[in-house]
Amino acid sequence: xxxxxxxxxxxxxxxxxxxxxxxxAVRYTAxxxxxxxxxxxxxxxxxxxxxxxxxxxxxxxxxPGVRAIITGKIFPFHIGPILxxxxxxxxxxxxxxxxxxxxxxxxxxxxxxxxADLIKVEYEPLQVVNSVREAFKTDAPLIHENSxxxxxxxxxxxxxxxxxxxxxxKIRKGDFIKAWENCEYKVKETYSFNLSDHAAIExxxxxxxxxxxxxxxxxxxxxxxxxxxxVLNQFFNIDVGNIIxxxxxxxxxxxxxxxxxxxPLAYLASKAVGGKMVKLEYDREEDLITAPGHIGLxxxxxxxxxxxxxxxxxxxxxxxxxxxxxxxxxxITRAAAIDCTGPYNIANVWCDxxxxxxxxxYATSFxxxxxxxxxxxxxxxxDQLAKIIHMDPVELRTINxxxxxxxxxxxxxxxxxxxxxxxxxxxxxxxxxxxxxGARKETAEGMIRAKGISTFWxxxxxxxxxxxxxxxxxxxxxxxxxSCAAIEIGQGTKTILAQMxxxxxxxxxxxxxxxxxxxxxxxxxxxxxxxxxxxxxxGRAVMNxxxxxxAQLKRTASxxxxxxxxxxxxxxxxxYLKPSPEYGVKIEDIALGYKFPNGHAVExxxxxxxxxIQRHLTPMDKDTGFGKPGPWWSVGTQAIEVxxxxxxxxxxxLKALTVLDGGxxxxxxxxxxxxxxxxxxxxxxxxxxxxxxxxxxxxxxxxLRTYQLMRFGDQPADYIVDFIETxxxxxxxxxxxxxxxxxIGMAGALANALSRAAQIELNHLPLLPEQIWNVRKEFKxxxx
Amino acid sequence: MISNGTSKTVVKLxxxxxxxxxxxxxxxxxxxxxxxxxxxxxxxxxxxNGDCGACTVLVNGEPMHACLSLSIETVNQPIMTIxxxxxxxxxxxxxxxxxIQCGYCTPGFILNCHALANKRPDADDETIEEWMQSNLxxxxxYQEIKEAVKSVLQNHKNDSAS
Numbered sequence: 001x002x003x004x005x006x007x008x009x010x011x012x013x014x015x016x017x018x019x020x021x022x023x024x025a026v027r028y029t030a031x032x033x034x035x036x037x038x039x040x041x042x043x044x045x046x047x048x049x050x051x052x053x054x055x056x057x058x059x060x061x062x063x064p065g066v067r068a069i070i071t072g073k074i075f076p077f078h079i080g081p082i083l084x085x086x087x088x089x090x091x092x093x094x095x096x097x098x099x100x101x102x103x104x105x106x107x108x109x110x111x112x113x114x115x116a117d118l119i120k121v122e123y124e125p126l127q128v129v130n131s132v133r134e135a136f137k138t139d140a141p142l143i144h145e146n147s148x149x150x151x152x153x154x155x156x157x158x159x160x161x162x163x164x165x166x167x168x169x170k171i172r173k174g175d176f177i178k179a180w181e182n183c184e185y186k187v188k189e190t191y192s193f194n195l196s197d198h199a200a201i202e203x204x205x206x207x208x209x210x211x212x213x214x215x216x217x218x219x220x221x222x223x224x225x226x227x228x229x230x231v232l233n234q235f236f237n238i239d240v241g242n243i244i245x246x247x248x249x250x251x252x253x254x255x256x257x258x259x260x261x262x263x264p265l266a267y268l269a270s271k272a273v274g275g276k277m278v279k280l281e282y283d284r285e286e287d288l289i290t291a292p293g294h295i296g297l298x299x300x301x302x303x304x305x306x307x308x309x310x311x312x313x314x315x316x317x318x319x320x321x322x323x324x325x326x327x328x329x330x331x332i333t334r335a336a337a338i339d340c341t342g343p344y345n346i347a348n349v350w351c352d353x354x355x356x357x358x359x360x361x362y363a364t365s366f367x368x369x370x371x372x373x374x375x376x377x378x379x380x381x382x383d384q385l386a387k388i389i390h391m392d393p394v395e396l397r398t399i400n401x402x403x404x405x406x407x408x409x410x411x412x413x414x415x416x417x418x419x420x421x422x423x424x425x426x427x428x429x430x431x432x433x434x435x436x437x438g439a440r441k442e443t444a445e446g447m448i449r450a451k452g453i454s455t456f457w458x459x460x461x462x463x464x465x466x467x468x469x470x471x472x473x474x475x476x477x478x479x480x481x482x483s484c485a486a487i488e489i490g491q492g493t494k495t496i497l498a499q500m501x502x503x504x505x506x507x508x509x510x511x512x513x514x515x516x517x518x519x520x521x522x523x524x525x526x527x528x529x530x531x532x533x534x535x536x537x538x539g540r541a542v543m544n545x546x547x548x549x550x551a552q553l554k555r556t557a558s559x560x561x562x563x564x565x566x567x568x569x570x571x572x573x574x575x576y577l578k579p580s581p582e583y584g585v586k587i588e589d590i591a592l593g594y595k596f597p598n599g600h601a602v603e604x605x606x607x608x609x610x611x612x613i614q615r616h617l618t619p620m621d622k623d624t625g626f627g628k629p630g631p632w633w634s635v636g637t638q639a640i641e642v643x644x645x646x647x648x649x650x651x652x653x654l655k656a657l658t659v660l661d662g663g664x665x666x667x668x669x670x671x672x673x674x675x676x677x678x679x680x681x682x683x684x685x686x687x688x689x690x691x692x693x694x695x696x697x698x699x700x701x702x703x704l705r706t707y708q709l710m711r712f713g714d715q716p717a718d719y720i721v722d723f724i725e726t727x728x729x730x731x732x733x734x735x736x737x738x739x740x741x742x743x744i745g746m747a748g749a750l751a752n753a754l755s756r757a758a759q760i761e762l763n764h765l766p767l768l769p770e771q772i773w774n775v776r777k778e779f780k781x782x783x784x
Numbered sequence: 785m786i787s788n789g790t791s792k793t794v795v796k797l798x799x800x801x802x803x804x805x806x807x808x809x810x811x812x813x814x815x816x817x818x819x820x821x822x823x824x825x826x827x828x829x830x831x832x833n834g835d836c837g838a839c840t841v842l843v844n845g846e847p848m849h850a851c852l853s854l855s856i857e858t859v860n861q862p863i864m865t866i867x868x869x870x871x872x873x874x875x876x877x878x879x880x881x882x883x884i885q886c887g888y889c890t891p892g893f894i895l896n897c898h899a900l901a902n903k904r905p906d907a908d909d910e911t912i913e914e915w916m917q918s919n920l921x922x923x924x925x926y927q928e929i930k931e932a933v934k935s936v937l938q939n940h941k942n943d944s945a946s
Contacts, residue, residue, distance in 0.1 A: 014879070015882075015884065017884075017887065018878075018879045018882075018884045019879055020887075021884045021887030021890050022875040022876075022878045022879050022884060022887075022890060022894065023826075023866065023867075023870070023875065024825075024826025024827075024865070024866030024867055024869075024890070024891035024894075025826070025867075026887055027825060028825075028828075028888065030828075030829060031819070031825035033819075033820055033823075064790065110811070198922075199922060200886075200888075200922055201828070201830050201836060201838055201886070201888040201889045201920060201921070201922050202828070202830065202886070202888045203829075203830060249886070249887065250886065251828070251830075251886045251887065251888030252885075252886040252888060252922050252923055254922070281829075283832060284830065284831040284832065284833065284835075284836075489886060490885035490886025490887065490888075490923045491885070492885070669882055670882075672882075673882055673885060673923075673924065673928070676924065676925040676927060676928070677885060677923045677924050677925050679925060680924070680925030680926065681922070681925075703831070703833060703835065704831050704833065704835035704836055704920065705833060705835045709920065709922075710926075711916075711917045711920065712913060712916035712917050712919065712921075712926045712929065712930070713913035713916070713917060713926075715925050715926040715927060716925075716927075719925065719927050
């Protein structure tokens with residue numbers, strides 16, 4: 001085969017959005033301003049759990065410029081993506097500190113804010129449920145009195161009426177009870193961390209108007225424009241075709257912009273002012289606590305092995321703190337069960353994954369969707385188990401690594417295509433972190449250098465009919481426009497898709513123009529831009545569209561060149577005869593149809609269309625979890641080396657390492673960007689982040705000044721990234737997903753490294769020096 | 785009625801080498817004025833509390849949080865926003881070193897780096913860190929940004945040496 005000089009897949013093509021972003025020329029949702037636009041501001045709850053006795057808006061109406069004030073009475077119904085349990089504006093009671101209570105619409109934002117501040121709410125405080133453990137108690141106050149009556153939007157959600165359980169997902173594989181009795185070595189430990197936040201630098205923002213013909217036009221910072229259409233249709237009775245959602249580029253999302261919260265509020269606000277355009281832009285404080293954040297967790301894991309360290313039985317209890325509403329936490333609960341074991345082959349698995357209501361701000365998807373969280377617990381358990389067996393922790397992972405022929409907790413059979421090579425990832429990581437040189441050393445200055453390792457996997461629990469579409473429209477200069485509703489949230493997806501177009505059409509990538517903004521009226525349907533699924537779903541759709549375009553180009557060319565289509569090849573901006581490549585026609589001469597010398601014309605514009613839909617996925621069985629939840633698993637191993645100061649428990653992260661098997665890597669540089677960024681996010685979460693709650697359930701740190709995250713200089717001194725590229729047979733060019741994976745093993749690896757450094761067991765996040773100091777103190781007291 | 789400081793005054797701001805008329809309330813921040821009246825949206829609103837640096841602009845060449853500056857305070861002072869910086873070496877380095885993902889923090893970081901290169905061309909790692917800690921990035925993990933800043937400082941040194 002002749003080598004393609006226009007190859008693009010596998011090449012570090014520069015991001016197509018970088019120059020405009022460096023110039024500050026990209027306009028994000030909040031950057032658009034229209035004369036006459038009205039501004040909405042929320043009044044939010046100052047209580048975590050209380051009955052609403054009255055809402056007095058008298059003083060608010062006295063502020064000049066106020067056009068409308070609405071409260072929960074205007075829409076006393078529940079909405080939600082999985083279980084419809086959340087009123088967009090609280091009515092009857094509030095369930096978290098920061099919950100929306102009322103909206104003020106005014107000419108200027110400062111007027112709306114002033115008026116919102118003047119709303120007087122009278123509460124009757126209720127007993128606050130301040131942790132998942134409290135929530136789980138049989139005599140706990142109920143946060144949702146009628147959860148059994150809520151409408152289920154997807155099948156796999158099981159609220160338990162009369163409790164605070166929003167959903168309960170079970171895995172029953174093999175015979176755990178019998179296997180556990182026969183285990184030689186056993187460990188059982190508990191792990192926890194509080195809710196935290198995505199803290200994307202761009203706060204959420206939306207504009208909505210309702211035009212006189214009934215069309216609802218939404219501009220939003222969203223990862224899920226078609227879900228906005230679904231929600232407005234499902235709960236507000238607007239025809240799907242009458243809802244148009246526009247999405248410009250997004251300033252970071254990390255899963256936090258995947259669910260629908262602001263859009264219904266702005267819709268209600270616009271409706272209250274006769275359909276005029278209303279903008280609702282969250283302040284940082286609202287973005288942190290009013291908008292949904294990252295789950296909290298309490299996990300208990302029991303692992304048992306035979307004499308040689310082979311895992312025989314695993315029991316996993318996940319109490320997921322979903323806060324006041326289930327939102328995507330109900331899906332996370334399911335995902336946590338699906339992959340509960342981590343990438344280890346265990347024949348006997350028992351998992352109870354609970355989505356727990358508490359009086360905390362509610363949680364939604366966060367990059368990794370249950371996996372960074374469960375991996376922290378699993379990987380800490382593996383290290384503690386290794387200690388009990390007196391086995392090297394890397395060795396323990398190696399002998400238990402899952403591989404083709406084994407089955408997942410939901411009993412999906414694994415093969416060489418649907419799972420990456422776990423053992424190879426472990427081996428490469430071991431090498432790159434120099435594990436054999438020793439995992440713990442004291443330096444001449446009295447500092448401790450220690451390493452920690454963590455292995456992980458993840459499948460993407462998309463909808464079973466998740467899909468994507470793409471349109472390729474040719475220009476008379478031979479270039480091509482790609483329309484696809486994949487959203488650019490910073491991950492570089494538009495560049496990846498352009499590379500696939502260039503590769504398939506064997507053309508210059510500079511001739512591929514990608515529409516950066518998404519418009520649901522003109523772009524084909526795309527499930528969402530979440531779950532590391534876009535390269536896979538949209539990639540397949542794009543390849544399909546390219547094949548369609550190639551067929552059309554060949555057809556027009558066959559007329560122009562008076563030959564059969566079969567004799568033609570495409571490449572370098574031409575369609576030409578395979579046996580005599582010099583004989584051909586330029587794409588620019590057939591892009592809008594071919595015109596004969598006498599003026600007659602045939603065919604017309606080349607418009608390629610392509611689509612892809614998930615194949616053979618199923619929901620899970622309610623009692624055993626049996627099912628096929630996702631198309632493939634990407635797998636990896638991560639490691640951390642720290643330098644820990646035993647005097648004050650402070651530490652520096654010297655090295656952070658990822659070895660990922662994500663199938664074929666389309667762009668090695670954007671892939672490295674994704675891994676480094678993921679590692680940073682995982683380390684920031686593990687080392688710094690978390691909401692602090694008062695005894696009354698209020699959030700004590702709802703600002704970026706007090707909600708600390710890693711700043712410049714706190715990052716690892718060295719990031720090491722490497723890829724194993726075991727191809728996925730059905731992935732585009734063999735690619736699996738990679739977007740979320742950099743995050744997943746970081747908390748586990750950091751906690752393992754610091755536990756080894758301090759010679760204590762660090763099972764709670766965040767790993768602030770003070771936390772380490774406290775745990776060490778307890779350990780010392782215990783051993784005295 | 786609650787008046788809430790609604791009266792407005794026309795003042796002149798010197799932005800990116802141009803003199804522009806703006807109509808401001810005494811409470812308007814520089815960030816609001818730049819974005820809403822002059823369409824200079826490269827300065828981002830992200831925390832309005834001086835915690836994240838996404839709104840960074842240069843006033844008299846010094847990096848400032850536009851969210852914490854009142855418009856009235858900046859009258860008669862040269863203001864530079866990202867829109868006034870064209871084809872600079874720092875912008876090129878951010879592109880070349882892959883220091884950009886979502887791009888939301890990018891203008892603030894670039895202006896802060898630009899000021900650092902001008903004010904402290906000999907900055908050591910500690911100084912770089914001190915300056916850059918005023919800005920948050922949530923996508924990159926900071927390594928690429930660090931490489932971009934160091935590269936610009938090195939280029940400056942090479943230029944002045946030759």
